[in-house]
Structure formats: C-alpha cells, structure tokens
Amino acid sequence: MATRHALEAVLVDLSGTLHIEDAAVPGAQEALKRLRGASVIVRFVTNTTKESKQDLLQRLRKLEFDISENEIFTSLTAARSLLKQKQVRPMLLVDDRALPDFKGIQTSDPNAVVIGLAPEHFHYQILNQAFWLLLDGAPLIAIHKARYYKRKDGLALGPGPFVTALEYATDTKATVVEKPETFFLEALRGTGCEPEEAVMIRDDCRDDVGGAQDVGMLASDEEKINPPPYLTYESFPHAVDHILQHLL
Amino acid sequence: MAPWGERLAGVRGVLLDISGVLYDSGAGGGTAIAGSVEAVARLKGSRLKVRFCTNESQKSRAELVGQLRRLGFDISEGEVTAPAPAACQILKERGLRPYLLIHDGVRSEFDQIDTSNPNCVVIADAGESFSYQNMNNAFQVLMELENPVLISLGKGRYYKETSGLMLDVGPYMKALEYACGIKAEVVGKPSPEFFKSALQAIGVEAHQVVLSVY
Numbered sequence: 001m002a003t004r005h006a007l008e009a010v011l012v013d014l015s016g017t018l019h020i021e022d023a024a025v026p027g028a029q030e031a032l033k034r035l036r037g038a039s040v041i042v043r044f045v046t047n048t049t050k051e052s053k054q055d056l057l058q059r060l061r062k063l064e065f066d067i068s069e070n071e072i073f074t075s076l077t078a079a080r081s082l083l084k085q086k087q088v089r090p091m092l093l094v095d096d097r098a099l100p101d102f103k104g105i106q107t108s109d110p111n112a113v114v115i116g117l118a119p120e121h122f123h124y125q126i127l128n129q130a131f132w133l134l135l136d137g138a139p140l141i142a143i144h145k146a147r148y149y150k151r152k153d154g155l156a157l158g159p160g161p162f163v164t165a166l167e168y169a170t171d172t173k174a175t176v177v178e179k180p181e182t183f184f185l186e187a188l189r190g191t192g193c194e195p196e197e198a199v200m201i202r203d204d205c206r207d208d209v210g211g212a213q214d215v216g217m218l219a220s221d222e223e224k225i226n227p228p229p230y231l232t233y234e235s236f237p238h239a240v241d242h243i244l245q246h247l248l
Numbered sequence: 249m250a251p252w253g254e255r256l257a258g259v260r261g262v263l264l265d266i267s268g269v270l271y272d273s274g275a276g277g278g279t280a281i282a283g284s285v286e287a288v289a290r291l292k293g294s295r296l297k298v299r300f301c302t303n304e305s306q307k308s309r310a311e312l313v314g315q316l317r318r319l320g321f322d323i324s325e326g327e328v329t330a331p332a333p334a335a336c337q338i339l340k341e342r343g344l345r346p347y348l349l350i351h352d353g354v355r356s357e358f359d360q361i362d363t364s365n366p367n368c369v370v371i372a373d374a375g376e377s378f379s380y381q382n383m384n385n386a387f388q389v390l391m392e393l394e395n396p397v398l399i400s401l402g403k404g405r406y407y408k409e410t411s412g413l414m415l416d417v418g419p420y421m422k423a424l425e426y427a428c429g430i431k432a433e434v435v436g437k438p439s440p441e442f443f444k445s446a447l448q449a450i451g452v453e454a455h456q457v458v459l460s461v462y
Contacts, residue, residue: 119380119384120380122380122383123378123379123380124374124375124376124377124378124379124415125376127378127415128414128415131406131413131415132412132413135413147426147427147428147429148387148391148427154388155387155388155391156384156387157380157383157384157387157423157427158427160426160427161383161387161422161423161424161426161427162423164419164422164423164425164426165415165419165420165422165423166419167422168405168418168419168422169405169406169415169416169418169419170405171405
C-alpha cells in the first residue's frame with residue numbers, strides 16, 4: 001500500500017451507502033455523526049443529472065441525515081466547477097430541472113458546450129449551433145456518455161451518441177464529468193485536500209472505485225472486488241468505524 | 249518529359265466531385281463556384297470521359313442535376329454516380345427493407361424499395377430531418393434486430409453551404425454506431441466499390457483517371 005498520508009477528507013456516495021431508495025441504511029445517521037466528530041471534511045457525492053441539490057437535500061433530511069447543501073457534490077456540481085475553472089460561458093444542453101445548479105454562471109455569448117440528458121435539445125439546428133462553437137475552439141463538456149436510457153415507450157437515445165457525433169464532427173474529445181478521474185478531482189477541489197489525503201466510501205464495485213485509486217485516493221468499498229486491493233466493509237457504519245480507528 | 253506530364257499522358261477520364269467543386273449548396277439553388285461551369289465545358293469538349301461522382305444524399309439525382317443545369321452546367325442524370333442508387337442495389341441484393349433516416353428530397357430514389365417491417369436502417373444526409381424523434385426511431389429499429397444492419401450513405405463530417413458549415417451524415421452515423429455498439433457499412437465515397445462503379449460507367453481503369461475532389 002502506498003504511504004499513508006493524514007486523512008483530511010471523506011467522500012461519501014449517497015445512493016446505496018447512506019440510503020437505498022427511500023430507506024436509510026440502518027445506523028448510517030449515527031455513523032455520520034461520529035464521522036463528523038473527527039476533524040475531517042465530509043462531502044456527499046452522487047451521479048445524478050436530473051435532481052437539483054435541493055431535491056437531494058430534502059430527501060436526505062427526511063431520512064434524518066444532518067447534511068448541508070454545500071456538502072453535496074453532484075455531476076452537475078462537477079460540471080459547474082469545471083466551467084468556473086476554465087472560465088467559460090456555456091451553451092447548456094441540459095434538463096430544465098438541472099438549470100438551478102448552474103445559476104450564476106453566465107450563458108450569453110457562449111464559448112463552451114455542456115451536454116446532459118436533454119432529448120428536447122438534440123435536434124439538428126441546436127446541435128449544429130453547438131458544432132459551430134466547437135469549431136471556434138469551445139470545449140465540449142459531457143456530464144456522462146450514456147448510450148441510452150429507459151422510457152415508458154422503450155429505450156431512448158442518451159447524450160452519449162450525440163456527444164460522439166460532435167467529437168467526430170470536430171475531431172476533438174469531450175471532457176466527461178462522470179469519468180472517475182474528473183469527478184473525484186473536482187469533488188476534492190473545493191476542500192483544499194490532496195487525493196492522498198482523502199478516502200472514498202461507496203458500495204459499488206465499478207470503475208468508480210478504480211478511478212478513485214487512480215487519482216491517488218485510498219478507496220474503501222463495501223463489497224468484494226476481485227482482486228481485492230481495497231479494504232472491504234459490510235456497511236457505511238463499519239467503514240466509519242475503520243476510519244475512526246485506523247486512518248486518523 | 250516531367251513525371252507529371254508522363255502520368256497525365258495516360259489520362260482518359262475525369263471523376264468530378266460536385267459539392268465544393270462545382271457548386272456550394274444552399275438557399276435558392278446554391279451558388280456555382282467561380283470558373284467551374286467553364287471548366288466542365290472544356291473537359292466535355294476534350295477527348296476525356298467525364299463522370300460526376302458525388303456523395304450528395306439530401307436530394308435526388310434529378311433534383312441535383314436540375315439545380316446544376318440552372319446554374320449553367322452541362323450535366324445529365326446518366327452522368328452521375330450517387331450513393332442512393334448504389335444503396336438500393338445493395339438493399340435489393342440482400343433482401344433488406346430499410347427504415348429510411350433521410351431527407352424527403354431523396355426519398356424518390358427509394359421508390360422501388362420495400363420499407364415495410366424494416367430489418368435495417370439506411371442513414372443519409374438528412375439535415376433538418378435529423379430530429380431526436382427520427383434518430384430514436386432508427387435506434388429502436390436497430391436495437392430490436394437480432395442482426396442490426398446500418399447502411400450509411402457516405403461518412404463525411406460536415407460540408408459547406410452558403411449559410412455556413414453543416415453537420416453531415418458521418419456524425420449521426422457515429423451516434424448510432426455508439427448507441428447500438430455496431431459498425432455501419434458505408435456506401436458512397438470513400439468506399440472502393442463506389443469508385444469502381446464510377447470507373448465502369450465510363451469504361452476506364454483506375455490508373456487512367458484523375459480525381460477532382462474538395
């Protein structure tokens with residue numbers, strides 16, 4: 001294992017770790033209180049592109065989690081952070097419900113393109129406009145590159161195909177916000193902590209944990225990964241126990 | 249003799265692109281590119297065989313030739329190699345019934361094709377007809393098929409119209425490839441079969457021809 005740095009920040013995935021659908025993970029509220037007792041920065045991360053932070057906050061407060069809005073980091077927050085960092089004005093091709101998370105960002109005279117799940121924007125004229133911006137050197141930022149999603153009438157094209165279309169047309173590559181490397185770095189950016197000083201707790205054995213390791217974070221996972229370079233726990237409360245006992 | 253001179257001595261035919269070489273498409277029938285009308289006239293008046301080899305897939309050959317003739321070009325339908333007729337040939341040979349993701353302007357080229365109960369998708373430069381709904385229809389057709397076939401008329405990235413640069417069929421072909429995890433079959437330039445059929449039409453061999461492309 002790489003040299004252990006002092007632990008300064010803990011990123012906690014929301015869905016599956018703190019709660020499963022509308023039920024809290026047993027003992028999670030209390031475990032969070034204990035985590036807050038230690039002097040670490042806590043951030044809550046989630047890959048939602050449709051719910052604004054307010055929606056998430058309401059859901060979590062109903063489940064009696066003590067969380068404030070500025071501790072929540074969604075892929076939309078990551079996109080916003082990227083826009084601020086690059087100092088660009090975006091053409092926003094995102095769901096209307098996602099717009100509140102971009103409040104305060106200038107969108108007139110755009111010099112960047114942000115694409116989320118927004119079928120109503122994926123028509124020829126709008127994509128052509130985005131194409132012109134990209135030809136002028138505007139960066140292309142994709143929230144994610146999902147191929148499709150499920151609707152009542154069957155499968156429907158996600159943003160991925162249209163991002164691919166623009167990449168091919170302009171011979172450039174989009175920055176994909178939900179790619180683990182990008183997402184975690186942006187989540188940490190606001191905390192002032194280095195990746196080596198952070199731990200990520202999530203329940204998924206996907207790419208995401210691998211990505212966290214790639215950016216130098218110690219990653220805890222609640223399920224087994226094969227091969228298991230990570231510490232595994234049964235639940236969020238167990239993960240917090242381990243952190244409080246061994247990593248501080 | 250200089251090397252170029254030697255090569256040109258054996259030239260018996262010319263393959264001419266249309267968009268970007270003869271004219272730029274756009275409102276009001278488009279605009280002829282300066283000097284092109286005269287150049288074509290001179291070529292036609294020479295001993296060289298002339299063939300027009302285009303990837304135009306937003307309008308039928310009849311409409312395209314009509315527009316070019318109004319601009320003063322000496323051109324007829326029989327002198328044009330275009331992708332839609334080539335695609336129809338393939339569809340007939342393989343018993344394919346397409347969902348047509350195309351602009352209405354080229355629909356007449358597919359009049360002889362059975363489009364009921366589609367078992368493949370044909371995508372062309374549909375322009376404004378690349379609505380989310382139409383793209384999604386094509387996507388759903390492909391996802392239902394055990395053996396999804398996507399035939400693309402060209403794969404250009406964009407082309408120039410008088411009002412600016414326009415997304416061509418290529419990006420949308422890539423979109424469906426990505427969405428469905430498949431690879432399209434490209435009919436039209438730059439597929440070798442397409443060039444071969446143009447050469448056959450004027451009875452010359454590859455080494456005897458000069459290409460003029462944008």
